[in-house]
Amino acid sequence: MARKAQDYDDIPGTFVFDAERSREGYGINMFCMSLMKDENRKAFKADEAGYLKKFPLTPAQADAILKRDYNRMLELGGNIYFTAKLGATDGHSFRHLAAVMTGSTQEDYSKMMLDGGRSVEGNRSKSGRDKPAGKTKSKSKTSKSRSKRG
Amino acid sequence: MARITAGVASSHVPAIGAAIDNKQTEEPYWKRVFSGFEKSKEWMAKAKPDVAIVVYNDHASAFSVEIVPTFALGCAAEFPPADEGWGPRPVPTVQGHPELASHIAQSVILDEFDLTICNKMEVDHGLTVPMNLLFGSPKEWPCPVIPLAVNVVLYPPPTAHRCYMLGKAIRKAIESYPEDLNVVIFGTGGMSHQISGPRAGLINSRFDKAFLDNLSKDPKKLTRISHLEFMREAGAEGIEMVMWLIMRGALDDKVDEVYRFYTVPASNTAVGHIILENKRKAAGKRPAAGKVKRAAARKAIDIRRG
Numbered sequence: 001m002a003r004k005a006q007d008y009d010d011i012p013g014t015f016v017f018d019a020e021r022s023r024e025g026y027g028i029n030m031f032c033m034s035l036m037k038d039e040n041r042k043a044f045k046a047d048e049a050g051y052l053k054k055f056p057l058t059p060a061q062a063d064a065i066l067k068r069d070y071n072r073m074l075e076l077g078g079n080i081y082f083t084a085k086l087g088a089t090d091g092h093s094f095r096h097l098a099a100v101m102t103g104s105t106q107e108d109y110s111k112m113m114l115d116g117g118r119s120v121e122g123n124r125s126k127s128g129r130d131k132p133a134g135k136t137k138s139k140s141k142t143s144k145s146r147s148k149r150g
Numbered sequence: 151m152a153r154i155t156a157g158v159a160s161s162h163v164p165a166i167g168a169a170i171d172n173k174q175t176e177e178p179y180w181k182r183v184f185s186g187f188e189k190s191k192e193w194m195a196k197a198k199p200d201v202a203i204v205v206y207n208d209h210a211s212a213f214s215v216e217i218v219p220t221f222a223l224g225c226a227a228e229f230p231p232a233d234e235g236w237g238p239r240p241v242p243t244v245q246g247h248p249e250l251a252s253h254i255a256q257s258v259i260l261d262e263f264d265l266t267i268c269n270k271m272e273v274d275h276g277l278t279v280p281m282n283l284l285f286g287s288p289k290e291w292p293c294p295v296i297p298l299a300v301n302v303v304l305y306p307p308p309t310a311h312r313c314y315m316l317g318k319a320i321r322k323a324i325e326s327y328p329e330d331l332n333v334v335i336f337g338t339g340g341m342s343h344q345i346s347g348p349r350a351g352l353i354n355s356r357f358d359k360a361f362l363d364n365l366s367k368d369p370k371k372l373t374r375i376s377h378l379e380f381m382r383e384a385g386a387e388g389i390e391m392v393m394w395l396i397m398r399g400a401l402d403d404k405v406d407e408v409y410r411f412y413t414v415p416a417s418n419t420a421v422g423h424i425i426l427e428n429k430r431k432a433a434g435k436r437p438a439a440g441k442v443k444r445a446a447a448r449k450a451i452d453i454r455r456g
Contacts, residue, residue, distance in 0.1 A: 011349070012348075013350075014349050016381065016386060017304060018305040029214065029215045033214040036211075036235050071348060085235050093168075093417070094164065094417060097345075098346075101347055102348055102351060113418065116353060118344075120352060120382075120383060123349055124382050
């Protein structure tokens with residue numbers, strides 16, 4: 001069954017962890033949860049594909065985990081607080097994973113954050129219909145900082 | 151009777167905890183963040199709460215996807231720090247206040263807030279990081295804590311309005327507790343941030359500043375923010391800010407803002423922090439004549455402002 005359309009699907013670059021994704025991604029998240037234990041981290045690292053067989057995962061989900069495709073994991077029902085445990089097993093921080101998910105280098109991502117983060121201007125809506133919630137229109141100041149990030 | 155005297159809001163970024171644990175607080179990147187809490191620690195040392203209620207969210211530590219309670223109140227005698235995958239944070243075990251916690255549970259459930267009661271629960275950085283920021287890193291935490299874990303991980307979290315109203319119910323519960331206790335309530339999480347997906351790194355300082363302004367002066371306005379607006383404007387994980395409204399709902403309508411701090415970034419997140427005090431009440435006394443006059447004058451100004 002196709003995913004039911006939701007108002008928040010209009011937010012670009014965002015996979016909201018809702019009831020449907022939670023149901024679909026139960027196996028991904030429980031697998032990630034198992035990585036809280038050191039012995040499980042070791043077992044997973046020793047035989048990744050074999051370890052994944054213990055969890056109810058679709059082939060696409062298992063593939064996303066093995067490839068460390070973090071966006072795909074979210075799309076298939078993973079949640080960032082859970083998938084971050086897989087990242088931690090690989091020795092990566094939240095910030096490292098965030099950079100990976102945005103497709104930028106670690107250096108560029110760090111610089112973007114130090115420069116004030118990703119601007120909301122131009123990042124509110126896929127359809128482009130939505131204006132900022134406040135009454136004020138966006139100022140050119142913010143679009144300048146956006147272009148700087150490329 | 152017990153009374154809430156103040157509310158504190160603070161981000162609870164895990165990297166802040168890691169910076170404390172790894173002794174990096176003097177590095178320039180982190181000093182910028184920690185220096186904003188120096189005055190807060192002084193304030194807290196003077197406020198000397200008998201109990202702190204800490205509204206926070208669990209990050210797949212105590213609760214996985216097996217059980218997802220919307221509001222979970224910690225009624226245990228103690229709450230050990232959770233192992234979040236790197237071993238538990240080296241912070242003291244949090245001592246609870248089971249008597250007051252179960253009193254709150256009973257009161258708010260009869261007020262139609264159907265809490266989950268946790269008699270055994272571990273607490274993660276969501277709770278311990280704000281405690282470090284306000285209490286420092288003592289050998290023992292200076293007061294008992296009642297954790298209130300709110301689901302903001304699985305969509306939908308409780309609405310902003312629901313959170314605000316829960317705060318009011320908590321206040322009522324506390325004020326019906328016979329022992330004289332000075333209670334401070336924490337709202338944690340936020341401010342704008344997104345740590346998931348291609349839009350990660352989103353920060354919206356304009357939204358955050360307006361949120362802080364309204365938290366102080368016009369919180370009811372914030373109760374009308376929809377989940378869609380929170381996620382669109384403040385990032386998918388910025389929706390955590392609903393938890394600040396539980397804190398705010400538990401305070402007087404009019405409060406004194408005694409401190410505010412805001413900086414970008416800490417890791418992926420905008421750090422926001424505010425301290426709000428209830429106006430001191432002289433128990434059983436009528437307001438002094440001067441105060442009445444000032445209140446009347448303020449009202450007149452409000453009317454003129456429309």
